[in-house]
Amino acid sequence: MTDYDQKQIERKWQEKWQRMKIYHFDFESDKPIYSIDVPPRYASGPLHAGHAVHYTHIDFVARYKRMRGYNVFFPLCFDVNGIPIEERVERKLGITRKDIDRHKFIKLCSEFAEKNIKKMIEQYIKLGESMDPTIYYQTDAEYYRRLTQISFIEMYEKGLIYRGEFPVNWCPRCMTAMADAEIQYVERETSLNTIKFYFKNDQPEQILKYHGIGRDEKGFYVEIATTRPEMLPSCQIVAVHPKDERAPWLVDQILKVPFFDKEVKIVEDESVDPNFGTGIVMICTIGDKEDLKWVFKYKLPMEMCIDEEGRMTEICGKYKGLKIEEARKKIIEDLEREGYLIKKEPLKQNVGVCWRCKTPVEFILTKQWFLKTLPFKDLVLKTSNDIKWYPEFMKKRLEEWVNSLEWDWVISRQRYFATPIPIWECQNCGEIILARKEDCYVDPTRDPPPVEKCPKCGGKLKGSEEVFDTWMDSSISPLYNTFWHRDEKLFKKLYPMSLRPQAHDIIRTWAFYTILRCTLLTGEKPFENIMMGGFILSEDGTPMHASLGNVIDPLEIIEEFGTDAFRCYAASCS
Numbered sequence: 341m342t343d344y345d346q347k348q349i350e351r352k353w354q355e356k357w358q359r360m361k362i363y364h365f366d367f368e369s370d371k372p373i374y375s376i377d378v379p380p381r382y383a384s385g386p387l388h389a390g391h392a393v394h395y396t397h398i399d400f401v402a403r404y405k406r407m408r409g410y411n412v413f414f415p416l417c418f419d420v421n422g423i424p425i426e427e428r429v430e431r432k433l434g435i436t437r438k439d440i441d442r443h444k445f446i447k448l449c450s451e452f453a454e455k456n457i458k459k460m461i462e463q464y465i466k467l468g469e470s471m472d473p474t475i476y477y478q479t480d481a482e483y484y485r486r487l488t489q490i491s492f493i494e495m496y497e498k499g500l501i502y503r504g505e506f507p508v509n510w511c512p513r514c515m516t517a518m519a520d521a522e523i524q525y526v527e528r529e530t531s532l533n534t535i536k537f538y539f540k541n542d543q544p545e546q547i548l549k550y551h552g553i554g555r556d557e558k559g560f561y562v563e564i565a566t567t568r569p570e571m572l573p574s575c576q577i578v579a580v581h582p583k584d585e586r587a588p589w590l591v592d593q594i595l596k597v598p599f600f601d602k603e604v605k606i607v608e609d610e611s612v613d614p615n616f617g618t619g620i621v622m623i624c625t626i627g628d629k630e631d632l633k634w635v636f637k638y639k640l641p642m643e644m645c646i647d648e649e650g651r652m653t654e655i656c657g658k659y660k661g662l663k664i665e666e667a668r669k670k671i672i673e674d675l676e677r678e679g680y681l682i683k684k685e686p687l688k689q690n691v692g693v694c695w696r697c698k699t700p701v702e703f704i705l706t707k708q709w710f711l712k713t714l715p716f717k718d719l720v721l722k723t724s725n726d727i728k729w730y731p732e733f734m735k736k737r738l739e740e741w742v743n744s745l746e747w748d749w750v751i752s753r754q755r756y757f758a759t760p761i762p763i764w765e766c767q768n769c770g771e772i773i774l775a776r777k778e779d780c781y782v783d784p785t786r787d788p789p790p791v792e793k794c795p796k797c798g799g800k801l802k803g804s805e806e807v808f809d810t811w812m813d814s815s816i817s818p819l820y821n822t823f824w825h826r827d828e829k830l831f832k833k834l835y836p837m838s839l840r841p842q843a844h845d846i847i848r849t850w851a852f853y854t855i856l857r858c859t860l861l862t863g864e865k866p867f868e869n870i871m872m873g874g875f876i877l878s879e880d881g882t883p884m885h886a887s888l889g890n891v892i893d894p895l896e897i898i899e900e901f902g903t904d905a906f907r908c909y910a911a912s913c914s
C-alpha cells in the first residue's frame with residue numbers, strides 16, 4: 341500500500357471516465373430508466389463539505405442503479421436565480437442594485453454565478469460524482485426560464501394566478517416580498533414600554549382598585565405595554581381577555597390614542613395573553629401575522645404606518661419619513677417628556693427576520709402576484725401520499741406545513757436577477773397582456789409586447805419589471821428534466837421521475853412547491869420516491885453554512901486523504 345498514490349490514480353480514472361462517457365444517459369437504450377431529480381446546487385458559492393456529503397449520497401444511488409442495469413438519468417445542474425446572489429454581488433461591490441443600470445447589475449450577478457459554477461464542476465469531478473453533463477441545465481438560462489414563463493402562462497390561463505393588494509412579509513432592506521418559509525426567528529433584545537391611554541369618558545372611583553388602571557390630572561387611564569410604540573398611529577382596537585376581572589368595566593369603552601387624534605374601542609378576545617404586560621393590549625395594522633387575524637376578525641381598516649423602505653407613512657404625522665428604529669426612539673422620548681410613559685423595561689423577544697440579511701420583517705400592503713395554494717391543500721396531501729418517502733416520518737413535516745398554511749403563495753418579487761414575469765400592463769386601464777407561449781423566453785423590460793397597444797382601450801403598454809420568486813424556477817425541475825414543452829414523446833417516457841433527493845430543510849419550499857405545481861400542470865405526481873438528506877454539522881454542532889463561516893472545503897480533505905477516503909466518510913454519515 342505504500343506505493344499507492346491516490347492522487348495520481350484518482351486523476352487517471354476521473355479523466356478516463358470522462359473520455360469514455362460512461363455516465364451518459366442513453367436516449368436510444370431500451371433498458372429500464374431510473375431518473376434522478378438532482379437538487380440544482382445554488383450558485384452563490386463553492387461546495388462545502390456538507391454539500392459534498394449530500395451529493396455523494398445521491399451519487400451512491402445513481403451508481404447502484406447503474407450497476408443494477410438501469411439507464412440512469414442523473415443531470416448536472418445548478419440553480420442560479422435570486423436574492424442570495426444579488427446580495428453577494430452587492431456586498432462585494434459595496435453597492436445596492438438600485439445604484440446601477442438593471443441590465444448591468446444582472447450581468448454582474450451572472451458573471452459571479454458562472455465563476456462559482458466553474459469551481460463546483462471541478463469539485464464534483466474531484467469528488468467522483470457521476471452527473472451527466474449532456475443533460476445539463478442551469479435555472480437562469482433562457483431555455484430554462486422559458487419553461488418557468490410557460491408554466492406561469494398556463495396557470496394564469498387556468499385561473500390559478502391573481503393579483504391582489506395584500507399585506508405581505510416584506511424585507512425593507514432587500515425591498516422585496518417574502519414567503520413565510522423565508523422568515524427566520526431570532527431572539528432580540530428590545531424594550532417593553534408601558535403607556536397611558538386615557539378614557540374618553542369619566543370613570544367611577546371603584547375602577548382604580550384594579551391593576552393597570554390609574555388616574556392623574558388629565559383623567560383616568562389604562563396602562564398598555566408595547567414593544568412597538570411607533571405603531572401607535574395605526575392602533576385600531578384595544579383588547580382584554582374575557583375572563584379578566586376588568587373586562588366588565590372595560591369592554592366597549594373608548595380610549596384616546598396618545599399623540600394621534602384617534603379613538604379606539606376596547607373589545608374582549610380569548611387570544612389576549614393576560615400575562616403579557618398589563619394584560620391589556622393594543623392592536624395595530626399590522627405589526628405581525630397575529631395582527632392580521634385581528635384585521636379579518638374585527639374587519640379593521642388596513643391603515644399602514646410603515647412603507648416599503650421601512651419608513652413611517654403620512655398617517656404618522658411628525659414621524660413621517662423616519663426609519664422604524666428612529667421613529668421608535670423618538671416616540672418613546674416624546675411619550676416620556678409628555679408624561680405618557682409609565683415605565684420602560686428590557687425584554688427578550690422572538691423577532692421574524694429576513695433569512696438573508698437578518699433585517700426584521702415588516703408587513704406592508706403591496707400589489708403582488710399570487711398563485712392559488714389554499715384550495716389545493718388536499719391535492720398536495722393526496723399526491724404526497726402517492727409518493728414513497730424516505731424516511732417515512734419526513735412526510736409528516738410536509739403535512740404539518742400544508743395544514744398550517746393561511747395564505748396563497750406570493751410569486752412576485754421586486755428584484756432583478758431572476759426570471760421576468762412575462763406580462764405587459766396597460767398604463768391607462770390596467771389591462772394585463774400575457775406573453776404568447778411561442779415567444780417565451782421574453783424579457784418585458786426589453787422586448788415588445790405581443791400586441792402594439794391595449795386591446796381594450798388602445799392605451800400604451802408597459803413591460804413588467806417584476807420577477808418570480810426563485811422557487812417558481814426550481815419547483816419545475818422535474819418538468820425541465822423530462823422535456824415538458826420540449827419533446828412530448830420524451831416527456832411521456834420520462835415523467836414522473838423516479839427519485840427526488842433533497843435536504844429536509846427545504847421540504848416547506850422545494851418539495852411542497854414542486855408537488856403543488858407539477859401536479860397542477862400535469863395532473864400527475866412529479867416523482868415516485870423522495871429521499872431526505874440531513875445536515876453535516878460543524879464541530880460546535882451548528883449546521884455547516886457559508887453565512888455562518890463554519891464551512892470546510894472538501895477539496896482540502898481530498899488533497900490530503902484522497903477521494904475514496906472522503907466518500908467512505910460520506911457513506912458513514914446517515
Ligand SMILES: [Zn+2]
Pocket residue numbers: 511512513514515694695696697698699
Ligand atoms: Zn433582507
Ligand SMILES: [Zn+2]
Pocket residue numbers: 766767768769770771794795796797798799
Ligand atoms: Zn387599456
